Amino acid sequence: MPVFADIDNKTFNLSPIDVESKINSRTKAIVCPDIFGQSANIEALLDICKKYNLSLISDAAQSPFATRNGYFAGTASHIGGFSFNYHKHIHTGEGGMIVTNDSNLAKRMQLLRNHGEVVLSKEPNLSKFFGIMGMNMRLGEIEAAIGKNQLLKLDSAVRSRQKAAARFAKGLKDLHGLTVPYVEPNNTHVYYVFGIKIDENILGVNRSQLVSALKAEGVSDLIIGYQNLHKLPLFREQLTYRNNPIPYSLLPKKRATELRNQKLPVAELLHNNTFFGINWCSRNLSDYEVDKLIEAFHKVWRNLHLLKNLNLQN
Numbered sequence: 001m002p003v004f005a006d007i008d009n010k011t012f013n014l015s016p017i018d019v020e021s022k023i024n025s026r027t028k029a030i031v032c033p034d035i036f037g038q039s040a041n042i043e044a045l046l047d048i049c050k051k052y053n054l055s056l057i058s059d060a061a062q063s064p065f066a067t068r069n070g071y072f073a074g075t076a077s078h079i080g081g082f083s084f085n086y087h088k089h090i091h092t093g094e095g096g097m098i099v100t101n102d103s104n105l106a107k108r109m110q111l112l113r114n115h116g117e118v119v120l121s122k123e124p125n126l127s128k129f130f131g132i133m134g135m136n137m138r139l140g141e142i143e144a145a146i147g148k149n150q151l152l153k154l155d156s157a158v159r160s161r162q163k164a165a166a167r168f169a170k171g172l173k174d175l176h177g178l179t180v181p182y183v184e185p186n187n188t189h190v191y192y193v194f195g196i197k198i199d200e201n202i203l204g205v206n207r208s209q210l211v212s213a214l215k216a217e218g219v220s221d222l223i224i225g226y227q228n229l230h231k232l233p234l235f236r237e238q239l240t241y242r243n244n245p246i247p248y249s250l251l252p253k254k255r256a257t258e259l260r261n262q263k264l265p266v267a268e269l270l271h272n273n274t275f276f277g278i279n280w281c282s283r284n285l286s287d288y289e290v291d292k293l294i295e296a297f298h299k300v301w302r303n304l305h306l307l308k309n310l311n312l313q314n
Helices: 016-021 042-052 103-112 141-151 154-172 207-216 253-260 265-274 287-302 304-313
Strands: 029-033 055-059 079-083 096-099 193-198 222-224 275-279
Touching: 016 042, 029 042, 042 055, 154 193, 154 287, 193 265, 207 222, 207 275, 207 287, 207 304, 265 275, 287 304
Parallel strands: 029 055, 055 079
Antiparallel strands: 079 096, 193 275, 222 275
């Protein structure tokens, strides 16, 4: 059963401290998203894996070409995954890619993508993979050809998003009660999402009011909050296919209750109150377009008193 760990309030990535506090005798691996375009603290997570004999799987779907201490996101863990669906930095229509430097894992994953089918081969030690269950997850030749061409564009796509994000962050930095994305030292950020935090107490208005005002000024592609996975019905209600309680019903009652009631205060606060963002990588913004966004934010902030008056009237 999945056990969820909380996130860091500044980077929005997994908190290694909370991850380690959730490890138990049943833990087999840590799955770590490199969220919004920035690599998580992979070194700390790898230390935890080494300490407890675990594997680390990085989900770098939102962070292709992001770097941490000189290496690319998704390449320092035991397995790294990348996404090529339509709203990513590059896309093939659908699909993705996984990478590893472990030859046994590579062979196992190649079989998993192809029904787990082991056919006659002269390759040594292939028999140890017999009995693997797999699916049809092969990327088609057409998609692969598109992806190969798209990969040539990735560096310029990332640089353009970084350039626009730097201009945007500079334009917003003096707005009180607003925090632009934090980039850790020795990290680069590729801005799948430009994530913003607000302090409702400082602003005197709530997030919904701010977002509505920004939309009225023409700011599009806004997202409010970000899905808290532990709140999904699959985990909260513990019902699976056709409302079947298996496999949760096989757990000790105490364990099932713990999983149902997992609390992640940082992630929940961000989702419910303090976080909103702009889908950044799907658009190649010019300087003029970035400046218009900055202008819209400043106009809303100049008129916060009007939003506060609405609160008082209601």
